[in-house]
Amino acid sequence: MSRAQKARALRWLCTLAAAAALVVILFPVYAIIVGSFESTNTLFSGTFYWLPHAATLDNYRTVLGHASASTQETVGGSQTGAVVTSLLLGLGTALLALVVAVPAAYALSKYRLRVTVILVSSLLVAQIVPSIVLATSLFIIFHWIGLVNSYPGLILADGTYAIPFAILVLRAFFFSLPNELMDAARVDGASEWGTFRLIVVPLSRSAVITVAVFAFLAGWGDFIFALTILNGAGIEPITLGIYNYLGNYSTDWGAVMAAAVIALVPAGVLLVMAQRYIATGLTAGSVKG
Amino acid sequence: MRTQVRAEAPTSAAAAAGAASRPAGSGSRRRLSGWRKQQLAGWLFLTPAIAYLLFAFALPIVYNVMLSFQQTSPATIANLTAPFAGLDNYRFILNDPTSRAAIVRTLEFTFFSLLFQFLIGFSLALLFSLRFPGRTLARSLVIVPWLLPLIVTGVIFRFLFQAEGGAINQVLVQIGVVHDPVQWLNDPNLAFWTILIANIWLGVPFFTLLLYSALQDVPVEVREAAIIDGAGPWQRLRLVIVPIILPVIEVTLLLGFVFTVKVFDLVIGLTGGGPANATQLITTWSYNLSFQVFSFGEGAALNNVLLLLALICAPLYLWLSRGSLRRSRGADR
Numbered sequence: 001m002s003r004a005q006k007a008r009a010l011r012w013l014c015t016l017a018a019a020a021a022l023v024v025i026l027f028p029v030y031a032i033i034v035g036s037f038e039s040t041n042t043l044f045s046g047t048f049y050w051l052p053h054a055a056t057l058d059n060y061r062t063v064l065g066h067a068s069a070s071t072q073e074t075v076g077g078s079q080t081g082a083v084v085t086s087l088l089l090g091l092g093t094a095l096l097a098l099v100v101a102v103p104a105a106y107a108l109s110k111y112r113l114r115v116t117v118i119l120v121s122s123l124l125v126a127q128i129v130p131s132i133v134l135a136t137s138l139f140i141i142f143h144w145i146g147l148v149n150s151y152p153g154l155i156l157a158d159g160t161y162a163i164p165f166a167i168l169v170l171r172a173f174f175f176s177l178p179n180e181l182m183d184a185a186r187v188d189g190a191s192e193w194g195t196f197r198l199i200v201v202p203l204s205r206s207a208v209i210t211v212a213v214f215a216f217l218a219g220w221g222d223f224i225f226a227l228t229i230l231n232g233a234g235i236e237p238i239t240l241g242i243y244n245y246l247g248n249y250s251t252d253w254g255a256v257m258a259a260a261v262i263a264l265v266p267a268g269v270l271l272v273m274a275q276r277y278i279a280t281g282l283t284a285g286s287v288k289g
Numbered sequence: 290m291r292t293q294v295r296a297e298a299p300t301s302a303a304a305a306a307g308a309a310s311r312p313a314g315s316g317s318r319r320r321l322s323g324w325r326k327q328q329l330a331g332w333l334f335l336t337p338a339i340a341y342l343l344f345a346f347a348l349p350i351v352y353n354v355m356l357s358f359q360q361t362s363p364a365t366i367a368n369l370t371a372p373f374a375g376l377d378n379y380r381f382i383l384n385d386p387t388s389r390a391a392i393v394r395t396l397e398f399t400f401f402s403l404l405f406q407f408l409i410g411f412s413l414a415l416l417f418s419l420r421f422p423g424r425t426l427a428r429s430l431v432i433v434p435w436l437l438p439l440i441v442t443g444v445i446f447r448f449l450f451q452a453e454g455g456a457i458n459q460v461l462v463q464i465g466v467v468h469d470p471v472q473w474l475n476d477p478n479l480a481f482w483t484i485l486i487a488n489i490w491l492g493v494p495f496f497t498l499l500l501y502s503a504l505q506d507v508p509v510e511v512r513e514a515a516i517i518d519g520a521g522p523w524q525r526l527r528l529v530i531v532p533i534i535l536p537v538i539e540v541t542l543l544l545g546f547v548f549t550v551k552v553f554d555l556v557i558g559l560t561g562g563g564p565a566n567a568t569q570l571i572t573t574w575s576y577n578l579s580f581q582v583f584s585f586g587e588g589a590a591l592n593n594v595l596l597l598l599a600l601i602c603a604p605l606y607l608w609l610s611r612g613s614l615r616r617s618r619g620a621d622r
Contacts, residue, residue, distance in 0.1 A: 011419075011420065011421040011422065012421070012422070014416060014419050014421035014424075015421045015422050015423050015424075017416055018413075018416055018417070018421065018423065018424065018427040019423075019427075021413055021416070021427075021431075022427055022430055022431065024490075025430070025431060025433065025434060025490070025493070025494075026430060026433060027456075028434075028442075028445045028446065028449055028490065029433060029434075029437070029445070031445075031448075031449060031456040032445050032448065035448065035456070043454050044453055044454035045454075048456050048459035048460050048463060099337060100337045100338050100341050101338065103333075103334035103335070103337065103338075104334060104335050104337065104338030106334055107330075107331040107332075107334035107335045108335070111327055111328070111330070111331030111334070112327075112331075113328065113331045113332070113335070115335065117614055119335065119338075119339070119342075120613070120614050121607055121614060122342060122346075123342075124603075124606055124607055124610055125600070125603050125606075125607075126342065126346050127547070128547045128599045128600060128602060128603055128606065129346060129350065129596065129599065130550065130551040130553075130572060130592075130595050130596065130599055131551065131553065132551070132553055132572045132575055132576060132592060132595070133349070133350065133353055133592040133593075133595060133596050134345070134346070134349045134350075134353075135576075136349075136353060136356070136575070136579045136580075136585060136588050136589060136592055137348070137349035137350070137352040137353045137356070137589075138345075138349050139366075139579075139580075140352070140356075140365065140366055140369065140585065141348065141349065141352060141369075143366050143367070144367075144369050156344070156345060157345070159341065159345060160345050160346065163338070163341060163345075164342075167338060172613070186323070192326060192327065192330030193330070196334070217436065217438075220438065221437075221438030221439065221440070221441070222438075223438065223439060223440035223553075223554040223557070223558075224553055224554060227557075227576075227580075228576075228580060239438050239440045239441070239554075242440060242441065242444055242558075243440060243444075243557070243558065246444065246447070246558075253448055253451075253454070256444060256448065257448065260441045260444055260445060263437075263438055263441045264437055264438075264441060267436035267437060267438070268436075270436075271432075271433075271436055
């Protein structure tokens with residue numbers, strides 16, 4: 001074999017290795033997507049079908065059917081209301097994260113302030129705090145101030161996933177904006193707020209989108225706070241709906257998988273839409289803080 | 290990260306230049322008032338974040354510490370405080386076999402998760418930094434596990450590990466590795482491996498992505514120099530590449546540690562802490578104490594053990610992030 005042939009063979013060997021790794025990595029997701037189209041009989045037939053065998057939409061009918069106005073009835077039944085609830089939580093968390101994080105990140109990167117080091121350290125430490133620690137306290141505190149079983153309460157709690165991360169990622173991004181840009185705006189008579197709103201925010205669109213996407217996914221995917229702060233009846237996001245399926249309908253795996261697939265959709269859509277931003281935004285924030 | 294590292298060098302120069310030019314052009318009174326205005330604006334921009342951090346982090350942590358020293362009851366939900374109880378709650382969790390097992394298990398779970406996540410993640414990162422057909426696609430697909438809601442991952446694996454009908458057993462039987470279905474979730478010894486496997490699966494993308502981007506920062510000249518000097522692949526890896534990317538390896542392991550001691554959704558969805566509490570971690574057992582039996586004080590004490598465990602990393606994390614901390618008004622390019 002010539003040298004070039006050897007190199008080519010080696011390259012295809014790498015492709016093969018990567019393909020094998022991807023089979024393992026993607027298998028769980030693939031298996032539930034296939035499973036969500038199977039009947040319970042097929043699922044428990046003892047054979048794993050790599051492609052849907054006698055495909056059916058029954059599971060999706062169970063999960064999305066009988067839409068009712070009352071969220072109460074959705075527990076263990078239709079998840080349509082839960083999907084809407086999760087969308088609202090995701091959007092609320094994204095909005096909260098942007099309102100809190102964008103100005104803060106700007107101040108922490110472009111102003112000489114005494115608190116900068118303390119605040120950035122606090123944010124790094126805040127990322128470390130386990131959610132269950134916050135959940136126990138927040139449940140009682142929210143009970144006291146009337147935020148249990150409410151959207152604002154849950155969104156405030158979901159913000160703990162997104163906000164420290166958002167500030168650090170945006171701060172890393174803002175460092176790349178040249179100071180001359182802001183100085184020029186000031187010389188032209190723009191106020192500090194005007195400079196921020198008209199110059200900085202528009203130029204930071206990609207970083208802001210990254211942060212909003214991740215905050216949305218944090219709100220959409222939250223389970224701990226939904227489990228603790230929602231405490232029973234009323235609001236029920238899709239994550240809690242899936243968990244309740246396990247308890248109430250432990251045999252209806254088809255429906256569980258259809259609900260799980262629905263819960264994956266936003267991640268999939270956002271991954272495809274925002275892929276370009278995600279990798280850069282993320283690595284900038286998590287390694288360099 | 291790549292852009293960050295590249296930006297590092299010019300930044301200090303630019304900052305120095307900025308520091309030098311600012312006072313020079315700022316003799317007038319207008320400049321001073323501009324400085325004051327900027328201080329005020331900076332603080333105003335920070336106000337929502339400071340308020341949020343105090344409300345959503347500082348307050349719950351302080352309250353959690355208070356709760357851990359109180360004789361709580363379900364009525365604590367309404368009363369907010371309870372009688373002082375000294376160290377009773379801590380004594381309880383240190384004597385309670387399930388709590389102690391949960392603490393030890395959390396450490397084991399974290400150790401094995403990190404070990405395998407690092408080995409697999411680093412191997413994939415090395416693989417992806419080679420040139421081969423389809424590597425861009427492979428790299429973008431590898432992060433899929435990271436984007437699922439954690440409870441969904443737990444539920445997916447609960448299905449996959451079902452003794453009857455679970456895809457893992459079906460495949461294992463089909464390819465003839467085992468004859469009878471493995472009782473993954475019903476056997477207390479095997480159940481620990483299910484949460485470990487699921488968590489390794491979950492964390493590999495994070496390690497792969499971060500280590501991959503670190504590998505991209507190793508200068509080509511350095512690699513070529515090592516090849517010219519006659520270093521074999523293993524020597525190049527051990528003596529050249531690993532030392533260069535060591536800071537990133539440290540941060541990745543540190544963040545991996547923090548993520549892993551926090552794991553909750555995955556275990557609740559996969560095993561619920563069972564069978565017979567065989568997969569209870571600190572997080573799940575704390576949830577059980579606080580929200581199933583309403584012993585908030587005991588739950589809070591266990592929470593503080595977890596918090597302490599997680600915060601062990603804080604000084605190291607801050608030290609590793611010192612470059613970013615020290616940086617004030619940076620600008621590059």
